[in-house]
Amino acid sequence: MLIDTHCHLTYEIDKDAGISGIITRAKNAGVGIIICPTADPEDIPDAIKIAETYENVFATIGIHPEHADCNAADFINDKILSHPRVLGVGEIGLDYHGDDIKPHAMQIELFERQLDMATKHGLPVAIHTRDAESDTTEILAKYPNVNGVMHCFTSSYDLAKKMLDRGFFFSASGILTFKNATDIRETFAKIPLDRLVVETDSPYCAPVPYRGKACEPAFVVETAKMLAEIKNIPFEKLSDIMVENVKKLYPKIKI
Numbered sequence: 001m002l003i004d005t006h007c008h009l010t011y012e013i014d015k016d017a018g019i020s021g022i023i024t025r026a027k028n029a030g031v032g033i034i035i036c037p038t039a040d041p042e043d044i045p046d047a048i049k050i051a052e053t054y055e056n057v058f059a060t061i062g063i064h065p066e067h068a069d070c071n072a073a074d075f076i077n078d079k080i081l082s083h084p085r086v087l088g089v090g091e092i093g094l095d096y097h098g099d100d101i102k103p104h105a106m107q108i109e110l111f112e113r114q115l116d117m118a119t120k121h122g123l124p125v126a127i128h129t130r131d132a133e134s135d136t137t138e139i140l141a142k143y144p145n146v147n148g149v150m151h152c153f154t155s156s157y158d159l160a161k162k163m164l165d166r167g168f169f170f171s172a173s174g175i176l177t178f179k180n181a182t183d184i185r186e187t188f189a190k191i192p193l194d195r196l197v198v199e200t201d202s203p204y205c206a207p208v209p210y211r212g213k214a215c216e217p218a219f220v221v222e223t224a225k226m227l228a229e230i231k232n233i234p235f236e237k238l239s240d241i242m243v244e245n246v247k248k249l250y251p252k253i254k255i
Contacts, residue, residue, distance in 0.1 A: 006091070041070050
C-alpha cells in the first residue's frame, strides 16, 4: 500500500469524478490512504469534512505563506487541532520566490504563530519552503521540539542535512520524475530510507508520464517507482518502509 502524504482534495481536481471518484481511482492504483492538507484558510472546514466522510482520508491543518495577511487564530483553534482526523499542522512555511509575494516579516509572523500551535498540541508540521532556506532553519531552531516533514522537497542537500539532524522526514513529489530533476534525485539518493515519504501535491506536480495533466493521488505510484529505482530496492519493500515512516511522522494516524 502507498500513502499520498500531501494531496489538496479541497481543490477541484476532477469535476466529473468528484472526490469519491478520485479516491476510488487511488485505491485501484494501490494508494490506500490520502492526507489532505490546507493552504487557504477558507478550506479548513472542507478538509475536516472530507476527512470525516472518507475513512481512508486524514487532514493536516495550516495556512500557506501566500495567505500571510490573515490571522491564523481566526481559522485554527484548539478544537480543530485536537480533532482525531487532524494529524498535524500544515502546510506552513515561507515562500520568497517571485515578485508577487507577501512581505517576509508577515510570512514569518504567520509561520511562527502556527509553530506555536504545533508546539502547544504536540503535532508534527508539514513545511513549505521556497527560496527561504536560511530563514526557515533559523526560525525552526527556535522550536527544538517541533518535528515533521519537508513537503515537496526540492531544496539543497545542505538544508536536507540540517533537517535530518532535526529528525525531519522528506517528501518526494512528481518533480522527482522530471527529466531535469537530476539534482533532486541525487539529494534523495543521499537521504536515508527511514526518512522518506511520497506525495502528489495534487492537483500540481503531475509526474511523468502524466505531466501537463491535473495531478491526482493515483499518480503517486510513479513517484514511488522512481524513488525505488533511486534507492535500488524493490517497489514493494519501499512501499512497506514508507508506511512505517508515515506512522512515525504522524503518530495520530490509524492504519
